[in-house]
Amino acid sequence: MGKKKYIIGSCVVVVILMIVVLISTSYHKLASDEIGLQYDVINKKLGSSAEREGLHNGPPGFEFIVFPSVFRSLEFSLKCLNKDGVEIKLDVTYQYKVRAVNLRTVILDFRNFTGYKKVLTFAGEAALHEACSYFNTSQFQSQRAEFQEFVRKKLIERYNILYADITDLQVSNIERPPEYESAIRSKERAREDIQVALNERPRLLTEAETAKREAETQAEIIKNKAESDARILTNKAKTEASGILLQYEKEAESYQRILGNSGLNLTTEGFISYLGVRVIADAKNPVYIGLQSPAKSSYT
Numbered sequence: 001m002g003k004k005k006y007i008i009g010s011c012v013v014v015v016i017l018m019i020v021v022l023i024s025t026s027y028h029k030l031a032s033d034e035i036g037l038q039y040d041v042i043n044k045k046l047g048s049s050a051e052r053e054g055l056h057n058g059p060p061g062f063e064f065i066v067f068p069s070v071f072r073s074l075e076f077s078l079k080c081l082n083k084d085g086v087e088i089k090l091d092v093t094y095q096y097k098v099r100a101v102n103l104r105t106v107i108l109d110f111r112n113f114t115g116y117k118k119v120l121t122f123a124g125e126a127a128l129h130e131a132c133s134y135f136n137t138s139q140f141q142s143q144r145a146e147f148q149e150f151v152r153k154k155l156i157e158r159y160n161i162l163y164a165d166i167t168d169l170q171v172s173n174i175e176r177p178p179e180y181e182s183a184i185r186s187k188e189r190a191r192e193d194i195q196v197a198l199n200e201r202p203r204l205l206t207e208a209e210t211a212k213r214e215a216e217t218q219a220e221i222i223k224n225k226a227e228s229d230a231r232i233l234t235n236k237a238k239t240e241a242s243g244i245l246l247q248y249e250k251e252a253e254s255y256q257r258i259l260g261n262s263g264l265n266l267t268t269e270g271f272i273s274y275l276g277v278r279v280i281a282d283a284k285n286p287v288y289i290g291l292q293s294p295a296k297s298s299y300t
């Protein structure tokens with residue numbers, strides 16, 4: 001009797017345990033940042049639509065293939081070759097998220113999130129290399145915003161066929177090779193120097209022009225002064241000459257009078273002695289003449 005009771009009791013315990021196990025393996029929870037697709041491990045059957053946060057029941061022993069339901073970041077720091085074949089260093093970050101409606105296709109193609117993320121990373125890298133090859137070196141300098149837009153366009157193209165959306169794209173660094181940078185800098189410096197020289201030219205020309213005009217004016221002044229000095233000297237000489245002429249005329253008249261009308265009768269010798277007296281009287285220095293002094297001067 002006791003043995004029978006024991007067997008029944010054991011059966012009840014086993015049944016209850018089985019029920020507990022079945023119930024517990026038929027429920028799975030998804031967190032608030034997750035979406036998932038049910039996968040019936042025993043029958044190898046995949047659910048049809050994505051399920052969101054909460055407790056979900058399914059066939060016993062099913063599990064969820066879980067994907068993030070929020071945007072996740074991808075960061076790239078890579079070197080690419082641009083249109084000119086110059087190596088460019090790029091730092092790019094953006095965020096991506098799988099489209100829930102396509103989750104079944106994604107899982108069939110890529111199995112789980114790990115595989116999917118790997119493919120998205122490859123696709124992102126390819127998009128960056130492609131975008132890089134469309135821009136030449138000077139455009140990387142002058143059209144950074146356009147480059148970022150172009151990267152976004154290429155990423156969207158590639159992620160579209162992988163059923164992912166992207167947001168928050170940032171091209172945070174574009175670096176050209178150091179040799180290129182220094183070459184550009186020295187070229188810019190040379191251009192600035194040329195500009196400075198060009199700006200300087202009119203000033204220097206004006207300065208030279210001014211100096212030339214000053215010299216010309218100075219020359220004119222000197223020439224005018226010389227001419228005026230010459231005129232003054234000429235006039236002075238003329239005045240002196242006419243003064244002297246007048247004096248001689250007067251003197252000549254005096255002699256005329258002495259010789260002619262005065263009644264005096266001078267011998268040649270007497271006249272010469274008269275002249276001698278005049279010369280000596282006018283002389284400023286002592287005068288020595290070998291003349292016989294007049295024996296008598298009939299005019300005194």
Ligand SMILES: *[C@@H]1O[C@H](CO)[C@@H](O)[C@H](O)[C@H]1NC(C)=O
Pocket residue numbers: 111112113114115
């Ligand atoms: C995803 O699948 C691969 C094999 O395809 C496996 O090695 C990996 O552990 C899986 N990852 C997760 C998170 O289940």
Ligand SMILES: *[C@@H]1O[C@H](CO)[C@@H](O)[C@H](O)[C@H]1NC(C)=O
Pocket residue numbers: 136137138139
């Ligand atoms: C770079 O591309 C721009 C636009 O296509 C072009 O105008 C420029 O000449 C190019 N520069 C060089 C150095 O090739």
Ligand SMILES: *[C@@H]1O[C@H](CO)[C@@H](O)[C@H](O)[C@H]1NC(C)=O
Pocket residue numbers: 265
């Ligand atoms: C002057 O003297 C000379 C001789 O010495 C004489 O022959 C002459 O007639 C005189 N003349 C007069 C105007 O006196």
